Every structure is written in C-alpha cells, then in structure tokens.
Amino acid sequence: MSTQTPTQTEESSETDAEADAPSKGDERRDEKRRRAAEERARRQAEEAEKAAADEETVELKVFRYDPEVEGKQEPRFDTFHVPFTKGMTVLDALMYSRDTYDSSLTFRHSCRQAVCGSDAMFVNGGQKLACKTQISELEEPIRVEPLPHAEVRKDLVVDMEHFYDQMEAVEPYFQTNEYPDGELEEQRQTRENREKIKMSTRCIWCSACMSSCNIAAGDNEYLGPAAINKAYRFAMDEREGEDIKQKRLEIIEQEHGVWRCQTQFSCTEVCPKDIPLTEHIQELKREAVKNNLKFW
Amino acid sequence: MHEHDVIVVGAGGAGLRAAIAAQEAGADVAIVSKLHPVRSHTGAAEGGINAALRDADSWEDHAYDTMKGSDYLGDAPAVEALCQESPEEVIQLEHWGMPFSREEDGRVSQRPFGGLSFPRTTYAGAETGHQMLHTMYEQVVKRGITVYDEWHVMELAVTDEEDPADRTCHGVVAYDIQSGEISGFRADNGVILATGGMGQVFDHTTNAVANTGDGVAMAYRAGVPMEDMEFIQFHPTTLPSTGVLISEGVRGEGGILYNEDGERFMFEHGYANNDGELASRDVVSRAELTEVNEGRGIEDEYVHLDMRHLGEERILDRLENILHLAEDFEGADGLTEPMPVKPGQHYAMGGIETNEFGETAIGGLYAAGECACASVHGANRLGGNALPELIVFGKRAGRHAAGEEMGEAEVTTGKEGDWEPADYEFEVEVGETGGQGPAAADGGAVATDPDGVLEAEVERAKARVEELLSREGRNHAEIRSKVQETMTANVNVFREEGRLEETLGDLREAREAYKDVAVSDPSRTFNTDLIHTMETRNILDIAEALTMGALAREEFRGAHWRKEHQERKDENWLKHTLVSWNDGEPELWYKPTILEGENKTYEPKNRSY
Numbered sequence: 055m056s057t058q059t060p061t062q063t064e065e066s067s068e069t070d071a072e073a074d075a076p077s078k079g080d081e082r083r084d085e086k087r088r089r090a091a092e093e094r095a096r097r098q099a100e101e102a103e104k105a106a107a108d109e110e111t112v113e114l115k116v117f118r119y120d121p122e123v124e125g126k127q128e129p130r131f132d133t134f135h136v137p138f139t140k141g142m143t144v145l146d147a148l149m150y151s152r153d154t155y156d157s158s159l160t161f162r163h164s165c166r167q168a169v170c171g172s173d174a175m176f177v178n179g180g181q182k183l184a185c186k187t188q189i190s191e192l193e194e195p196i197r198v199e200p201l202p203h204a205e206v207r208k209d210l211v212v213d214m215e216h217f218y219d220q221m222e223a224v225e226p227y228f229q230t231n232e233y234p235d236g237e238l239e240e241q242r243q244t245r246e247n248r249e250k251i252k253m254s255t256r257c258i259w260c261s262a263c264m265s266s267c268n269i270a271a272g273d274n275e276y277l278g279p280a281a282i283n284k285a286y287r288f289a290m291d292e293r294e295g296e297d298i299k300q301k302r303l304e305i306i307e308q309e310h311g312v313w314r315c316q317t318q319f320s321c322t323e324v325c326p327k328d329i330p331l332t333e334h335i336q337e338l339k340r341e342a343v344k345n346n347l348k349f350w
Numbered sequence: 351m352h353e354h355d356v357i358v359v360g361a362g363g364a365g366l367r368a369a370i371a372a373q374e375a376g377a378d379v380a381i382v383s384k385l386h387p388v389r390s391h392t393g394a395a396e397g398g399i400n401a402a403l404r405d406a407d408s409w410e411d412h413a414y415d416t417m418k419g420s421d422y423l424g425d426a427p428a429v430e431a432l433c434q435e436s437p438e439e440v441i442q443l444e445h446w447g448m449p450f451s452r453e454e455d456g457r458v459s460q461r462p463f464g465g466l467s468f469p470r471t472t473y474a475g476a477e478t479g480h481q482m483l484h485t486m487y488e489q490v491v492k493r494g495i496t497v498y499d500e501w502h503v504m505e506l507a508v509t510d511e512e513d514p515a516d517r518t519c520h521g522v523v524a525y526d527i528q529s530g531e532i533s534g535f536r537a538d539n540g541v542i543l544a545t546g547g548m549g550q551v552f553d554h555t556t557n558a559v560a561n562t563g564d565g566v567a568m569a570y571r572a573g574v575p576m577e578d579m580e581f582i583q584f585h586p587t588t589l590p591s592t593g594v595l596i597s598e599g600v601r602g603e604g605g606i607l608y609n610e611d612g613e614r615f616m617f618e619h620g621y622a623n624n625d626g627e628l629a630s631r632d633v634v635s636r637a638e639l640t641e642v643n644e645g646r647g648i649e650d651e652y653v654h655l656d657m658r659h660l661g662e663e664r665i666l667d668r669l670e671n672i673l674h675l676a677e678d679f680e681g682a683d684g685l686t687e688p689m690p691v692k693p694g695q696h697y698a699m700g701g702i703e704t705n706e707f708g709e710t711a712i713g714g715l716y717a718a719g720e721c722a723c724a725s726v727h728g729a730n731r732l733g734g735n736a737l738p739e740l741i742v743f744g745k746r747a748g749r750h751a752a753g754e755e756m757g758e759a760e761v762t763t764g765k766e767g768d769w770e771p772a773d774y775e776f777e778v779e780v781g782e783t784g785g786q787g788p789a790a791a792d793g794g795a796v797a798t799d800p801d802g803v804l805e806a807e808v809e810r811a812k813a814r815v816e817e818l819l820s821r822e823g824r825n826h827a828e829i830r831s832k833v834q835e836t837m838t839a840n841v842n843v844f845r846e847e848g849r850l851e852e853t854l855g856d857l858r859e860a861r862e863a864y865k866d867v868a869v870s871d872p873s874r875t876f877n878t879d880l881i882h883t884m885e886t887r888n889i890l891d892i893a894e895a896l897t898m899g900a901l902a903r904e905e906f907r908g909a910h911w912r913k914e915h916q917e918r919k920d921e922n923w924l925k926h927t928l929v930s931w932n933d934g935e936p937e938l939w940y941k942p943t944i945l946e947g948e949n950k951t952y953e954p955k956n957r958s959y
C-alpha cells in the first residue's frame with residue numbers, strides 16, 4: 055500500500071477524562087461508538103442499493119483510520135457512491151459523502167479554490183488538491199488516500215508539523231539592510247525581477263511536492279522542494295541586496311539542502327500552482343557554485 | 351491554561367497585523383486560530399488594496415469615494431482613519447517584501463476599480479490577498495510570535511454584570527482540534543477577534559468553508575451588539591457549483607451575459623440600458639436572479655457569461671487565470687463555451703460593533719477585519735476597501751490592546767451615546783429557545799476575578815462538548831443546510847416582507863431542531879463533526895440577527911433592497927441597525943451615522959455613477 059501505515063502512538067490522551075477508570079461519559083461514548091458502527095453499515099448497504107439503481111454515481115474508495123475509535127484503528131477503505139453532477143470535484147464528492155453518509159469522514163479543506171493549500175491528498179496514486187481535481191477526469195473507482203510520507207492523524211488528515219518546520223528553517227522572511235529614506239517611499243523593483251520571482255511566490259504550502267519527493271522520503275532532514283523554493287523567492291529578490299543573498303545561499307547549501315536533489319521532477323509534476331520547482335533548485339545550485347568560486 | 355498579554359483570535363490579514371502591532375508595542379501576544387495562518391481566506395482576495403499613494407491622489411478623495419460608496423452609512427471618523435493610514439500600511443507591506451506588481455520605474459502598480467475617482471487599487475497580480483497573507487505570516491515567523499494553530503475558539507470568558515458596558519473580557523476558551531483538549535487562554539490586556547467573514551450563513555458564497563462568523567456570534571452572545579448585519583454584498587459572477595469568484599475583469603474586457611434564450615438580458619430586458627453588464631454589482635445580481643425566477647435561467651439556476659468573442663489571444667493575455675478557474679472548478683472551457691455564473695454571497699459589511707480603535711462595548715474585547723463593523727463600508731463596500739481595513743484596523747486594535755495611548759474615540763460603542771429603540775414588531779419569536787447551552791454572560795457563575803471567569807467558562811465548554819459527544823440526536827448538517835437554503839432564497843438580493851418573516855419562522859424551527867443536535871463521531875482526534883456542529887450554532891445566531899435587520903430597515907440603501915420600499919430614506923434611516931443578544935431576548939435598536947469628518951461633513955448625495 056502506498057500510504058504509510060500510521061504509527062501507533064501510545065495512548066497519550068491529554069484529557070484527564072481518559073486517565074482514570076472509565077467515566078459515565080466514556081461508557082456512553084462507547085455505546086455510541088457501537089451504534090455508530092451499526093448505523094454506518096446500514097447506510098452503506100443503502101448506498102450500494104442506490105448505486106445499483108442510479109447510473110450517474112461515482113464510486114469513491116476512501117482511506118479510513120482513527121487511532122482511538124474502535125473499528126478504525128486498523129486502516130481500511132470505505133466505499134461511497136456519490137451522485138455525479140457537472141463540475142464536481144473530488145472535494146465536492148468527499149463533502150457529499152461526509153454530509154450524507156458518514157459525518158466522521160475527516161479531511162482538511164477551507165477555500166475550495168486552490169489557495170488555502172489544505173486539501174492535498176493522494177488521488178488515484180498521485181498528489182492532488184482535492185478541490186482542484188475534476189471527478190470527470192478520473193478513472194473509477196476513485197481511490198482517495200492521505201499524502202504518502204507523512205504521518206496519518208485520522209482518515210485523510212496528515213501531520214503537517216514537519217513540513218512547517220522545514221519551511222521555517224530557511225529564514226522565510228524578507229531581509230534587507232537599507233530602506234529608502236523618504237516617508238512613504240517604496241523600494242524599487244524592476245518588472246523583470248518581479249517576473250523572475252513571480253512563480254516562486256505562488257506556493258500555498260500544500261506539501262504535495264514534499265510528499266512526492268523520494269529524497270525527502272529517505273532523508274527526513276532534507277529541506278524539500280517547497281522550502282528551497284521559498285529560499286529562492288528571497289534569494290532572487292533584488293530588493294534584499296547581495297550580502298543577504300550570500301547568507302541565503304549558505305542556508306540552502308547545507309548538508310540537507312539543494313545538493314540532495316537528484317532532479318527527478320516529481321515535485322514539479324505535482325505542484326498545483328505549476329511552480330517550476332526543479333528549475334529553481336537547479337538555479338540555486340548554479341548560484342551557489344558561482345558564489346563559492348568567488349571565494350576561492 | 352495559557353496566559354499572554356494579548357490574545358488574537360484568527361490569523362487572516364487582520365489577525366496577523368494585530369499580532370505584529372501588539373508585539374511591537376511591547377506586549378506578549380499569541381494568536382489562536384482554527385486554521386493554520388496561511389489557510390485563512392484573506393489568501394483568496396484577488397483585486398487589490400486601495401491606498402492614496404500618489405501625489406495626484408489624496409486620502410480626502412479616497413474618503414469621499416468611500417462615504418459615497420457606503421451610501422452614507424459609513425462613520426466618517428473610521429472612514430477617514432482608513433484612508434489616512436492605508437498608504438503607510440501599504441508601504442509597510444512593501445518594506446516587508448510583498449511582491450506587488452510594478453511599473454516601468456519600479457514603483458508599485460495601481461489600477462482603477464469601481465467607484466474610485468483615482469486608480470488607487472494597489473495590487474500583486476490577481477493574487478493580492480495571497481501575497482499579503484503570506485508576507486504578514488513571514489513577519490510573524492520572524493518575530494517568533496506564538497501561534498496556536500488548529501485551535502477552535504468556542505467562547506469568550508467575560509464577566510457577567512447586568513449591563514454589557516460593565517463587563518470585562520479576560521480571555522477565550524478553545525478546543526484543540528488535534529487532541530480534543532479544551533483549554534483557557536487568559537489575556538491580561540485584551541482579546542482581539544479577527545475571525546473573518548460569515549459567508550456560510552448562505553449556501554452559495556465566495557467565502558471559505560471556515561467562514562462561519564464565529565467571532566461575531568461569540569461577541570454577540572457575550573453582550574456586544576451586531577451592527578448593520580442586513581448589509582450583505584452579493585457578487586454577480588460566481589461559478590454555480592462552488593461559488594468561486596469570476597472577476598469583474600471579464601465584463602470589463604467585454605464579456606456578455608446571456609439568458610437561456612440567448613438574449614443579452616441586461617439590455618434586452620432593460621435592467622441597465624446604459625451600462626449593461628458593467629452596471630454595479632447589486633444591479634447585475636438582481637437582473638440575473640430575475641431572469642432565473644422568470645424561467646429564463648439555464649437549468650433554472652444560472653446565466654451564461656460569454657467571452658469567446660474576445661478571441662483567444664486577448665483572453666490568454668488578460669484573463670488567463672479565469673480560464674483556469676472555470677476549467678478547474680466548473681469543468682468549463684471559456685475559450686469554446688460560455689461560462690455558467692450566478693450571484694453569490696461575497697462580503698458582510700456589518701459585524702461586531704467597534705469604534706475606530708477596534709474597541710467593543712465590553713472592556714478588553716476588540717475586533718478587526720471583516721468580522722468587525724467600525725464602520726467603514728456602511729451599506730455597500732467598494733472593491734479594494736476590505737484589505738486596507740485589515741491592516742489599518744488590525745494595527746490599531748493591536749496597539750490599543752497592548753496599552754498604547756491613542757486618544758479619545760469619536761465613534762461610540764454600545765448605548766453610550768445617542769440611541770433609540772426600534773419599534774418593529776416581529777411576528778415570529780426570536781432568540782434563545784432554551785437548551786442550547788448557556789452562553790457566556792448568561793447569568794452563569796458570578797465569578798469576576800479573571801481566573802475564576804475563565805475556569806467557569808472552561809468547565810462549561812467541557813460539559814458542552816461532553817454532552818454533544820455522548821448524547822444521541824440529529825446531525826447538524828441538515829440544520830445548517832436548511833438555514834443556508836432559506837437565507838439564500840429569501841434574504842438574498844431580493845427582500846420582501848412576507849418572505850423575510852417566513853425566514854424568521856424557518857430559523858425558529860432550525861433553532862428548535864438544534865436543541866437536539868449531537869455529534870456522531872466519538873473521536874477526540876480531529877473531530878470536524880464537532881467543530882462544524884459548534885459553528886452551526888454561530889450561523890443560526892447570525893442568520894437571525896441579519897434577517898431581523900433586513901425586516902426592520904424599510905428602505906433601499908446600498909446592498910439592501912426592499913420590494914415595498916424602493917427609496918433611500920435619509921430622514922429616517924441615516925442610522926445604524928444594532929441587535930443585542932440581551933441574554934437570549936434579542937433587542938433591536940439604532941444609533942446615528944456620523945457624517946462629520948475631520949474637516950468637513952459628508953452631505954448625502956445620490957449614489958449614481
């Protein structure tokens with residue numbers, strides 16, 4: 055299976071309710087769990103019937119896992135049949151499934167328009183933004199899994215902390231030593247320079263690239279394509295000045311930086327914002343070489 | 351329990367700016383947000399930020415345009431603050447590295463926008479909001495400001511004196527989405543709400559799924575009035591299946607709207623004989639809905655926006671991102687077929703009542719951004735005026751909460767200035783139906799010391815969650831969609847008395863149904879069923895106050911259209927609508943609009959362009 059099996063963490067619930075002997079609430083919850091499982095089974099049977107009657111449905115096989123709910127601790131796939139409508143995206147189908155069949159189906163989403171970067175997932179074996187993926191373009195049944203190479207928290211939700219740490223490791227903020235004197239004076243930037251960094255500024259932190267990268271899978275400390283792209287965004291911004299660029303090149307040249315990349319282009323292929331990640335990494339390598347030559 | 355000087359709830363443009371400002375003013379500040387900051391909906395803004403940056407422009411002109419655009423329901427002191435401070439705030443963003451589009455000479459680009467007398471909309475391609483959000487989050491990372499992300503704030507911890515003006519906010523109670531832990535966040539100096547829009551009150555919106563108006567509803571239940579909630583901006587060109595916005599640029603370039611019979615209805619049915627497709631947003635939205643209501647809509651739902659005649663070259667050159675949006679979110683190819691569009695909820699002009707420093711009627715409680723109403727947009731927001739609001743008022747609220755001396759406010763909060771009660775009789779009962787769980791300040795514990803108030807609120811929140819998780823009942827989703835449906839059908843661009851009353855009835859039923867709501871997912875891990883259930887309560891409170899305002903305001907002003915009242919009535923209605931929760935018995939009242947600015951008075955004129 056392409057999805058990493060979630061590592062079973064110790065039951066380390068921080069809520070005191072679980073620490074002592076089972077409370078009344080716990081008993082009620084257990085009871086509820088059992089009933090919820092029955093209810094799910096009933097609805098799924100209904101669904102299958104409906105699907106047989108109605109041809110315009112799509113079949114989704116969705117990865118399910120919850121570390122603390124009985125019956126979900128072992129990862130499994132649930133099947134959902136969703137009535138197809140024109141323009142339907144994978145996210146629409148997931149929302150329909152959740153709101154109609156199983157309210158515990160869990161995935162991150164917010165903007166529904168490919169700007170918040172919440173809903174990157176593994177759809178039919180590729181990293182995709184669910185909201186930007188048309189159902190009509192996919193083979194059925196549609197397999198929906200959490201992003202590979204990340205720890206699964208529940209269903210389609212993965213832990214993003216590692217990705218955020220890498221993003222924040224490259225000093226991802228603008229730095230300069232001089233600002234224009236006048237009040238209300240902006241820094242000047244040429245159109246060419248703004249054009250040069252334009253694609254790199256479009257990153258929405260979805261982590262699809264990181265998930266697709268073999269190197270990142272093998273080396274947990276590798277900065278990864280998105281963080282290197284973030285460094286590129288600043289290193290190439292002429293407003294920062296040469297001395298800061300120097301510092302930036304040192305950061306991306308470290309052991310787990312640009313030299314790890316083996317130009318496999320997987321990140322570039324999956325990026326929903328069409329950022330030429332591999333090119334950016336290659337360009338930084340060239341800059342770093344040029345830069346080192348200066349000091350020899 | 352966590353403790354900081356200032357707690358900012360929300361991490362969109364307003365929240366991030368507030369946090370940076372509070373920290374610069376010396377406060378220990380933390381952000382609590384149900385989404386990771388870069389997921390906030392500020393990232394969806396496309397057009398730009400209005401700022402009078404150039405010599406040929408002036409803040410006075412920007413203020414004039416804004417007052418006129420607001421249909422004279424903006425408060426001049428707030429409007430003038432917006433226009434005076436927007437330039438320095440935009441330059442501040444540039445100094446933080448925001449990649450604005452550039453002119454030949456290397457300065458930031460500005461473009462014309464509807465209702466503006468000067469092209470002062472400063473932009474970064476068609477992704478201004480994305481660039482602004484990320485630039486500010488970068489500054490938050492740089493400064494090491496603490497962010498509690500994926501923590502859903504449930505309620506405010508407010509003392510419960512009889513008069514809201516005597517109450518104090520000491521913090522918030524939040525639920526950790528990852529672990530299910532409920533914790534108090536004590537704020538020694540102040541809490542700033544920056545929770546964004548409330549588009550999910552409607553079933554078709556350009557807003558995000560997370561825009562459920564939580565801050566507005568929490569403040570309301572704690573005793574802060576909601577202001578001017580009936581003023582909702584509907585955008586005429588959104589994609590039918592998702593609500594994704596198709597920019598006005600398509601019509602600006604010559605895109606044409608057609609009905610099912612292939613008629614160019616803006617002209618052929620006489621909606622706007624001069625401006626046609628380029629008439630103002632509310633006029634076009636109403637025209638489209640009329641077509642659909644009279645049976646000339648496509649699939650009884652939408653109309654067509656056609657840009658094919660512009661030719662591939664021009665489309666690719668100027669409207670490329672529109673092709674992507676139509677393709678990705680509607681499966682439509684704008685080069686070979688017309689794109690389906692319909693009106694969608696876009697922006698809430700109203701919100702939490704504040705003064706021009708972001709202060710609310712409750713001590714220690716602030717609001718900024720789309721959730722707040724200072725008021726700068728009045729009855730109608732101009733495009734490009736929301737993003738500057740985030741940075742100007744975010745910063746002001748942050749500084750004030752951190753304890754900076756900022757002078758006397760001119761805008762009043764609560765019933766501290768002139769006010770008058772409304773004499774409108776609603777046919778349907780509104781407010782608390784009982785059993786929805788007591789809200790903050792509903793006469794619960796009488797604690798007044800900060801820790802006591804917070805602890806009591808944490809206990810209440812724990813009991814509430816426990817109850818929702820353990821009992822049997824109905825799922826919130828059907829209640830939410832009923833509310834969204836009735837709001838979209840009846841409190842839309844068309845509003846008439848009978849249907850508004852009906853809506854109050856529907857909302858009453860929804861409140862009754864919500865009494866039996868339960869969460870069927872028993873998990874403590876990432877229980878989005880639970881989060882959505884709590885949000886639905888907020889949607890209910892907002893929908894009701896909004897409908898009350900829409901019923902009581904018997905005139906046509908800005909975005910608020912009434913069938914029975916087709917005129918702006920300045921003699922009676924140069925005033926703000928306020929709705930106070932009043933411990934479960936909502937009360938409607940008014941306060942006058944402030945038209946006196948620093949150097950001049952804005953005399954109401956006809957809003958024609």
Ligand SMILES: Cc1cc2nc3c(=O)[nH]c(=O)nc-3n(C[C@H](O)[C@H](O)[C@H](O)COP(=O)(O)OP(=O)(O)OC[C@H]3O[C@@H](n4cnc5c(N)ncnc54)[C@H](O)[C@@H]3O)c2cc1C
Pocket residue numbers: 359360361362363364365382383384385386387389390391392393394395396397398399400478479501502503504544545546547556557558560561564565595696697718719720721733734735736737738740
């Ligand atoms: C498609 C679109 C295009 C637009 N284009 C423009 C434009 O060109 N120019 C312009 O001026 N305006 C534009 N607007 C309007 C403007 O973008 C918004 O009004 C503005 O971005 C709102 O920012 P905010 O900081 O108030 O809220 P948001 O950015 O929505 O942030 C809200 C924050 O609050 C948090 N939050 C909410 N509830 C809770 C809770 N219970 N607990 C904890 N955290 C919570 C969320 O996690 C989020 O971080 C546009 C709006 C849309 C939808």
Ligand code: SF4
Pocket residue numbers: 256257258259260261262263264279280283324325326327328329331
């Ligand atoms: S570079 Fe592309 S794939 Fe990677 S996080 Fe950014 S937007 Fe996502």
Ligand code: FES
Pocket residue numbers: 162163164165166167168169170171172173183184185186
């Ligand atoms: S929901 Fe925001 S990127 Fe898909």
